[in-house]
Amino acid sequence: MTAGSTPTPKAPWIVGRTPLLMHAADDYLNELTRQTPWLKARREDLLEAFDASLGEPAPLLAYTPAAGEAWTRSLPEAEQAEAAKLLADFRAYLEDWGWLEANR
Template sequence: MISPGKAPWIVGRPILLEHAAADFLNEVTRQTPWRRARFEALLESLDEFLGAPAPLLAYTQLTGEAWLHSLPAADLLTEFRAYLRDWGWLEAARPVNQPD
């Protein structure tokens, strides 16, 4: 059975990404408040990437992936992974008898 939605009713205007983001931050960080500042900054970055104030419908799987690839960390992780592979760090970290 599908439960009814819990999203707030917004009358007369489109639902913005920032509305869902604020609700998400309140819910997710209730038990882990130390994550709030980081999550808030990332969600603001996503909203800006989508043309703040972005309508919620602007956030799709494709726009989310495009935003992730635009982050500086995405390039760093790609280069770091290549370095680990190319310089043998991943091979050295595997137990000797573990197959690839």
């Protein structure tokens, strides 16, 4: 890749539909569990709860850093660190795989 060029999006093209947060979450969970299958159930539960907090089914673009922080703060204190790590990993995945760029 040359300086100033953008990476080719790897996110699947969703024809004629608004990409939903759960479309990207499913893709993320499939990739994650290929590498670390023991994390799937807990991360899936957290992502479903986050989606519900945004008005399930939430469009992908409803996931902003501010929305993620507000949801994390709404959780019991014991769950906040895990949720923050999940959302940071998920955001990095969305950026690395072109989900956010492909759906603007």
